[in-house]
Amino acid sequence: MAVLLWMAPLVVGLLLWSSGHALVFYFKKCFYVAWMMVLALLALPLCVLKSGGRDVENMRIVRALVWHVKYFLGLRFQVSGWEHLQTPGPYVIISNHQSSLDVLGLMEILPDRCTMIAKKELIYAGTVGVLCWLGGIVFINRKKTSDAKSVMAAAAKTMLDQQIRLWVFPEGTRNQRGDLLPFKKGAFHLAVQAQVPIIPVVFSSYSNFYLRKEKQFKSGTIRLKILPKIETKGMTSEDVASLADKSFDAMRSAFLDISGLACGNGPAGH
Numbered sequence: 383m384a385v386l387l388w389m390a391p392l393v394v395g396l397l398l399w400s401s402g403h404a405l406v407f408y409f410k411k412c413f414y415v416a417w418m419m420v421l422a423l424l425a426l427p428l429c430v431l432k433s434g435g436r437d438v439e440n441m442r443i444v445r446a447l448v449w450h451v452k453y454f455l456g457l458r459f460q461v462s463g464w465e466h467l468q469t470p471g472p473y474v475i476i477s478n479h480q481s482s483l484d485v486l487g488l489m490e491i492l493p494d495r496c497t498m499i500a501k502k503e504l505i506y507a508g509t510v511g512v513l514c515w516l517g518g519i520v521f522i523n524r525k526k527t528s529d530a531k532s533v534m535a536a537a538a539k540t541m542l543d544q545q546i547r548l549w550v551f552p553e554g555t556r557n558q559r560g561d562l563l564p565f566k567k568g569a570f571h572l573a574v575q576a577q578v579p580i581i582p583v584v585f586s587s588y589s590n591f592y593l594r595k596e597k598q599f600k601s602g603t604i605r606l607k608i609l610p611k612i613e614t615k616g617m618t619s620e621d622v623a624s625l626a627d628k629s630f631d632a633m634r635s636a637f638l639d640i641s642g643l644a645c646g647n648g649p650a651g652h
Contacts, residue, residue: 404597410455411599421447422509429516438497438518438546448489456601459490463608466581467493472541473611474573476629477583478637479551480558481592487585487606488549496547499537520548534568538575558594560587560643562634570622579611582633587641605640
């Protein structure tokens with residue numbers, strides 16, 4: 383009887399997984415969140431034992447533990463442009479942001495000594511929030527521009543002093559509208575202040591397998607394209623706007639290409 387009770391949730395899950403109902407969406411989402419919490423709980427003592435506390439090197443542990451999650455969700459990644467991440471020294475990675483599933487793609491290609499810049503609210507996400515702190519993630523308050531600028535300035539100094547890389551989502555929020563949102567300038571100020579290159583990373587559209595509003599979550603393939611680095615040496619704050627535009631244009635072109643979408647007009651505001 384105990385075995386049957388233990389197996390019941392698994393059987394229900396498998397039945398939902400094979401159906402086309404919206405319950406599949408909720409089951410996969412709940413499983414994803416719950417399993418990431420469990421993995422974070424497992425990672426916490428490992429990070430403390432490895433580094434003694436907050437350290438970007440802990441991201442290696444996170445990367446190793448999270449790598450398998452894609453298989454549970456029926457996702458696969460096709461990566462091109464690996465060679466562009468072989469750039470030595472610090473750099474800023476920028477990528478489009480569609481959902482929390484981006485974390486899986488991030489961990490698929492995360493280079494050594496690389497962590498993220500994330501919204502401050504993430505630190506309160508239970509065991510995941512604690513793990514993010516241990517992994518050296520830089521938290522910003524998106525509602526206070528002055529705070530965000532000071533954090534970016536400090537992050538630029540940390541990049542150079544500790545020789546780390548930082549991953550930033552320049553759209554500033556999740557976006558599943560079939561195009562890119564206009565970029566916020568923080569990532570580009572960061573790269574210019576530190577005089578380090580920018581490496582754009584583009585996730586293909588999730589619309590063929592994951593649609594949040596329509597409650598659709600099927601198996602699918604995500605194409606990840608790593609673009610050539612964009613140098614910032616010699617640039618000043620006056621070059622930030624044109625740097626953001628150049629990065630946006632390159633990433634949008636790649637996004638439309640790897641997503642199989644027709645090239646149209648850019649989003650409002652760009």
